[in-house]
Amino acid sequence: MNPNYINLSNWQLGFAAVLILINLAISVWLRLGLARSLLVASVRMVVQLLLVGFILESVFALQTPLPVVGIGLVMAALAGLAAVRRTRRRFPGVYWNSLLSVLGASFLITGAAMLGILNVHPWYLAQYAIPLLGMVLGNILNGISLALDRFMEGVAREGSLLESNLALGATRWEAAHSLINDSLRVGMIPTINSMMVMGVVSLPGMMTGQLLAGVLPTAAVRYQIVIMFMIAAATALGTLGVILLAFRALFNSQHQLCSGRLHLHKHVDL
Amino acid sequence: MLWKNLDLALARGERLAIGGATGSGKTVLLRTLAGLEPLQAGTIYFNDQALSSWSMPAYRARVVYVPQRPALAESTVKNVLQSPFKFRVRRDQPFPLQLACEHLAALGRNSDFLTQRAERLSGGEAQIVAVLRALLVASDILLLDEPTASLDAEATAGIETLIARWLGEQSHRACIWTSHDRSQLARISDRTLALGEAE
Numbered sequence: 001m002n003p004n005y006i007n008l009s010n011w012q013l014g015f016a017a018v019l020i021l022i023n024l025a026i027s028v029w030l031r032l033g034l035a036r037s038l039l040v041a042s043v044r045m046v047v048q049l050l051l052v053g054f055i056l057e058s059v060f061a062l063q064t065p066l067p068v069v070g071i072g073l074v075m076a077a078l079a080g081l082a083a084v085r086r087t088r089r090r091f092p093g094v095y096w097n098s099l100l101s102v103l104g105a106s107f108l109i110t111g112a113a114m115l116g117i118l119n120v121h122p123w124y125l126a127q128y129a130i131p132l133l134g135m136v137l138g139n140i141l142n143g144i145s146l147a148l149d150r151f152m153e154g155v156a157r158e159g160s161l162l163e164s165n166l167a168l169g170a171t172r173w174e175a176a177h178s179l180i181n182d183s184l185r186v187g188m189i190p191t192i193n194s195m196m197v198m199g200v201v202s203l204p205g206m207m208t209g210q211l212l213a214g215v216l217p218t219a220a221v222r223y224q225i226v227i228m229f230m231i232a233a234a235t236a237l238g239t240l241g242v243i244l245l246a247f248r249a250l251f252n253s254q255h256q257l258c259s260g261r262l263h264l265h266k267h268v269d270l
Numbered sequence: 271m272l273w274k275n276l277d278l279a280l281a282r283g284e285r286l287a288i289g290g291a292t293g294s295g296k297t298v299l300l301r302t303l304a305g306l307e308p309l310q311a312g313t314i315y316f317n318d319q320a321l322s323s324w325s326m327p328a329y330r331a332r333v334v335y336v337p338q339r340p341a342l343a344e345s346t347v348k349n350v351l352q353s354p355f356k357f358r359v360r361r362d363q364p365f366p367l368q369l370a371c372e373h374l375a376a377l378g379r380n381s382d383f384l385t386q387r388a389e390r391l392s393g394g395e396a397q398i399v400a401v402l403r404a405l406l407v408a409s410d411i412l413l414l415d416e417p418t419a420s421l422d423a424e425a426t427a428g429i430e431t432l433i434a435r436w437l438g439e440q441s442h443r444a445c446i447w448t449s450h451d452r453s454q455l456a457r458i459s460d461r462t463l464a465l466g467e468a469e
Contacts, residue, residue: 160341164400167304168354168407169331255326256306 004214017042056130065124072110072133076103079137083242086145089152091261097245098144105238106136113230135206135227136234139191143235144242147187151243152262154179155250159259172251180243187239191232198228273299276312278463280411282442287449287459294466296448297338300413303446304335331359334408338415340400342388347399350388354407366406373402377428394420401429405436412436412445418454430458 020042027035059067080099084090110133114120120128155162158179165175198204199221203211206227210220250258273295280286288296301307303314305326314321316329342350348370355365371381377398388399401417412433418426437443449455455462 158341160337160339161343163306164337164341165353165357167306167330167335167337168357168403169327169334169359170354170357171327171359174357252308254305254308255330256308 005212013046017046056126059126059130062126063122065122068124068126068129071126071130072107073103075130075133075137076106079106079141080144083141083144083148087149087152088265089149089156089262090265091152091246091249091263093249094148094246097242097249098148101144101238101241101245102137102140104241105140105234106133109230109234109237110136113226117226131206132227132230136230139231139235140238142190143187143239146189147183147239147243148246150186151179151183151246152250154183155257155259156262156264159257163257166255166257170255172247172255172257175255175257176247176251180247183243184236184239187243188232188236191235195228195232198224204228280444280446282444283437284444284461285437285459286444286446287455287462288446288465289449289452289455289462290465292450296465297415299465300335300415300446300448304333304413305329306335327357327359331357331407332410333413334404334411335413336400336404336415336417338397338417338419339393340396342391342396342399344387344389346384347386347388347391348384350399351384351403351406354403360407370402370406373405373432376432377402377425392420394422394425397421398425398429401432405432408436410443412443412447414445414447416448416450418449426454430454433458 020038024035024038027033027038055071059071062068077099080102081095083102084095084098087094110129113132114125114128115123118128162175162179166172194202194204204224204227207220207224210223211217250261252258276299288299290296298307302309305314305321309321316324316333321329343353345353348367351370352365354360355363370384374381374383388396391399397417397420401414404412404414414433417433418429421429433445437445447455447458449458
């Protein structure tokens with residue numbers, strides 16, 4: 001460990017929490033209605049992170065592949081479920097579509113990066129696998145929920161336009177193509193935006209972490225470049241996967257639009 | 271189930287009208303015939319071939335459905351009319367611009383209409399564009415769902431004439447037309463099916 005590294009005490013964490021309490025007070029005072037979700041989010045964040053800290057310490061100590069893969073699967077499943085919970089509309093099977101896309105894209109890209117680029121030994125080394133997978137999953141989650149939301153809203157709102165193209169002889173692919181394009185574009189916006197301004201407007205979290213831990217900036221930057229390519233590739237792959245699966249669910253093989261399969265959800269996260 | 275024992279045949283060259291109260295299923299029947307609704311039971315035959323053995327886009331290139339309230343893309347009228355000619359099923363069919371202009375002229379509109387934004391058209395004008403587009407692409411059967419419901423008498427007469435001309439061009443062409451207007455049904459059809467009375 002770098003000698004300049006500062007370990008944080010509980011008191012220091014408490015002082016950091018005061019920063020959010022100030023915002024809470026303002027929200028209550030101005031009746032912004034944000035206090036509850038801000039409080040819930042803060043508490044969840046603290047509890048989840050403390051738990052993860054404990055779990056990771058024991059996993060890092062284990063040095064066997066099974067718990068690492070198990071934790072990865074749980075993380076991917078949670079991300080897959082969370083992605084759908086942020087959409088306004090659902091169709092039967094949408095959770096499976098999301099799970100499959102998240103799992104496939106995140107494991108494929110993280111696995112390829114660990115084995116092919118970083119050459120981690122042993123291949124399941126938790127110190128690399130879990131943080132990398134976590135960063136990839138967080139971004140896939142964003143991409144999938146945005147793209148799915150756009151696609152399902154499009155089917156619901158522009159259904160008669162899609163159907164009029166089908167009625168004029170378009171294949172389901174021809175009819176849905178511009179909506180698919182648009183959904184993929186929306187899903188990739190956060191990733192492309194963050195790559196555009198990376199290092200200029202913001203220093204990414206992982207790089208900041210490495211810098212705080214005393215890694216040379218030129219070395220930290222190299223890691224960040226690999227991570228960004230992983231994130232972009234995985235988000236593109238996951239988003240494409242989920243949209244193609246949703247397309248097959250909402251446009252059947254008879255080139256019919258099954259907008260009746262979509263239903264509106266009253267309770268949406270966020 | 272909407273219908274039981276519904277047996278309907280459309281002969282070559284026939285003009286069939288479908289009447290019936292609101293909610294009697296006229297639209298669902300046309301959409302089913304266009305292959306837009308999944309069939310729960312029964313079979314549709316086109317040219318003695320079951321619908322299931324047709325490729326749906328190829329079938330819909332010959333049997334074209336025009337909805338009562340057409341949704342048009344955010345583009346110019348010309349692009350909207352042209353859009354079905356970009357589909358694979360009409361790959362080697364050029365867009366008949368000349369014919370489109372002739373049809374528009376018959377409806378009292380000059381070619382400036384082609385440059386208008388389709389999304390800003392009134393309900394009646396959108397209906398005209400949708401019927402025109404169907405006339406340009408349909409080769410065998412037109413399924414028209416109240417195609418003149420939003421039109422004044424003059425435009426209605428114009429559309430009726432254009433459809434009659436389309437039917438007259440080839441003897442096998444046929445159409446099914448729904449309407450609330452009894453005098454129009456008598457005018458444009460050889461036979462009327464009243465839904466609701468049919469079990």
